[in-house]
Amino acid sequence: MKLHSLAISGLLNMNLHSLNNEGAEGNHLMTRQVQIVDEKGHLHSVNAISGDMFKHIQAEYLFQLAKEEGLPLCQGCAVFDANRISADAEFANSFSEGATNEEILHGVLRRCVLDDAEGILISRKIGGKDRSIGRKSAVEFGWVVGHPERTHTDSYFHVKFDNRARADGSGDEANLGQNIFHRPASSGQYAVVLNVDLYRLGLNDISREYALSAAERKARAQALLKSILFTFLKPSGAQRNTQNPHILAFEGAITLSHSTYPAPQASALNLNYLSEIEGLVDTLNSLESGAVSLLKFDSLASFASCMESIIGNFDLVGA
Numbered sequence: 635m636k637l638h639s640l641a642i643s644g645l646l647n648m649n650l651h652s653l654n655n656e657g658a659e660g661n662h663l664m665t666r667q668v669q670i671v672d673e674k675g676h677l678h679s680v681n682a683i684s685g686d687m688f689k690h691i692q693a694e695y696l697f698q699l700a701k702e703e704g705l706p707l708c709q710g711c712a713v714f715d716a717n718r719i720s721a722d723a724e725f726a727n728s729f730s731e732g733a734t735n736e737e738i739l740h741g742v743l744r745r746c747v748l749d750d751a752e753g754i755l756i757s758r759k760i761g762g763k764d765r766s767i768g769r770k771s772a773v774e775f776g777w778v779v780g781h782p783e784r785t786h787t788d789s790y791f792h793v794k795f796d797n798r799a800r801a802d803g804s805g806d807e808a809n810l811g812q813n814i815f816h817r818p819a820s821s822g823q824y825a826v827v828l829n830v831d832l833y834r835l836g837l838n839d840i841s842r843e844y845a846l847s848a849a850e851r852k853a854r855a856q857a858l859l860k861s862i863l864f865t866f867l868k869p870s871g872a873q874r875n876t877q878n879p880h881i882l883a884f885e886g887a888i889t890l891s892h893s894t895y896p897a898p899q900a901s902a903l904n905l906n907y908l909s910e911i912e913g914l915v916d917t918l919n920s921l922e923s924g925a926v927s928l929l930k931f932d933s934l935a936s937f938a939s940c941m942e943s944i945i946g947n948f949d950l951v952g953a
């Protein structure tokens with residue numbers, strides 16, 4: 635099976651989580667709320683987890699897989715530095731002043747799977763010249779958004795118990811004593827959308843040529859798909875030490891593109907999203923037979939099985 639790209643659209647049921655918060659007001663921890671418009675044009679304020687959070691989770695899994703499977707990492711990514719290859723002095727000093735941005739980007743792709751897959755803006759001196767070289771990410775996460783009528787957030791009272799100073803109230807400047815605080819927990823159904831342009835792995839955006847062999851690109855694609863699977867099996871984030879989310883269900887669709895046609899997706903904020911996706915798949919295949927395909931899943935186990943069948947049975951377009 636030839637793969638160009640894939641997309642995932644789904645509905646994730648999570649209870650009592652606090653994965654993404656935006657700060658505190660006094661002793662109240664505030665959870666993330668966003669404004670959305672439903673298919674009927676009605677405005678809602680709902681709990682949501684940012685795509686940045688989910689992409690960070692996925693990138694950390696890819697980092698761990700790269701370490702385990704011997705995939706290349708630059709000096710920055712080898713220690714999971716947020717500056718990534720921009721923190722790699724050895725790489726920056728390996729180019730002469732006459733090096734072109736195309737040559738530098740080729741070196742980036744050869745040197746690091748994370749910079750290849752996750753995207754990077756290189757803004758530092760390389761070869762004696764200040765550079766600003768962009769690399770677009772091959773994986774794109776949308777917000778994980780609570781369904782307006784099926785998501786709710788409550789705030790719960792907590793106190794840090796100190797039996798040595800029960801009468802001392804909220805404590806002193808050293809944060810001692812009994813501190814009262816309020817912490818949120820959200821439960822509901824969350825719409826998930828993400829897109830993965832597998833064909834872009836190893837592709838130099840300037841020269842439009844691949845810097846890697848077909849085997850190297852496939853190894854990176856397999857690790858990337860595994861990292862996406864792991865992201866939904868164990869999403870990390872805030873407050874997991876005592877609010878590890880109860881994931882009850884995950885349903886949706888994986889669409890696969892076998893040519894330059896985009897892998898279609900639709901948000902599960904529309905409860906008819908699966909019908910929308912099926913219609914898009916039929917339409918695209920009527921334009922070009924076999925351009926895209928569809929895999930449905932109705933549980934975490936089913937999702938994992940679908941991902942496993944893809945990971946073990948594909949070749950990349952351009953290989």
